[in-house]
Amino acid sequence: MSSPAVVILLGPPGAGKGTQARMLEEDFGLVQLSTGDLLRAAVARGTEAGQAARAVMDAGGLVSDNIVLAILKDRMAEPDVAKGVVLDGFPRTAGQAEALDVLLASSGQKVTAAISLEVDDAAMVERIAGRYTCATCGEGYHDTFKQPAHAGTCDKCGGHAFKRRADDKAETVRARLEAYHAQTAPLIAYYHAQGVLDRVNAMGAIGDIRKELGRALGKVSA
Ligand code: AMP
Numbered sequence: 001m002s003s004p005a006v007v008i009l010l011g012p013p014g015a016g017k018g019t020q021a022r023m024l025e026e027d028f029g030l031v032q033l034s035t036g037d038l039l040r041a042a043v044a045r046g047t048e049a050g051q052a053a054r055a056v057m058d059a060g061g062l063v064s065d066n067i068v069l070a071i072l073k074d075r076m077a078e079p080d081v082a083k084g085v086v087l088d089g090f091p092r093t094a095g096q097a098e099a100l101d102v103l104l105a106s107s108g109q110k111v112t113a114a115i116s117l118e119v120d121d122a123a124m125v126e127r128i129a130g131r132y133t134c135a136t137c138g139e140g141y142h143d144t145f146k147q148p149a150h151a152g153t154c155d156k157c158g159g160h161a162f163k164r165r166a167d168d169k170a171e172t173v174r175a176r177l178e179a180y181h182a183q184t185a186p187l188i189a190y191y192h193a194q195g196v197l198d199r200v201n202a203m204g205a206i207g208d209i210r211k212e213l214g215r216a217l218g219k220v221s222a
Pocket of ligand 1: 062090096
């Protein structure tokens, strides 16, 4: 891959974007950039953007493009991003995708690859309802699919505190799936038209999907 790469992970909530983004950090030295994480941090800090975003996020809707783009631009201006980024949860609307193209073009860049993680919606509610993360390092776990090797201790950092997202309740997940299909799924065609789209079956084991992503990105030439 050319450096700095801009890799986009597309897929509904629960498809494994966050999990795979963290693996792409390890495998390709990319920096994970999750607008959901940035928004949750803004909510926790009580910033103006966070206060405006909170109710929308709790209801499972999409935060306005203006707020998301402002947060994303600030993050993209930080120096570590020069290593290349994997965008997790962004873009989510046609307006965001177009704004990203403009932002990248201003520094002579473009999207390197957009990978659609393809899953069955029906399985997503169960996947999401069981998930939780280490409160210290953010490593992801699941009640059914991925417990820590030693109960109550994070495999990665040894932390003992874990947390679940407020918007991972079944009714909110349904709203989030609807938002995905109405506003984000059309981006699959957008990136296909740009010639950068790859589709990966994301219903299998985490390690197998990681290998598939590695293969997909390995094909992207400098
Ligand atoms: P995520 O962590 O990606 O599942 O995002 C959690 C919530 O944050 C979403 O349900 C939206 O309310 C909001 N959000 C995250 N990224 C975006 C985005 N790119 N555009 C609009 N809303 C977003």
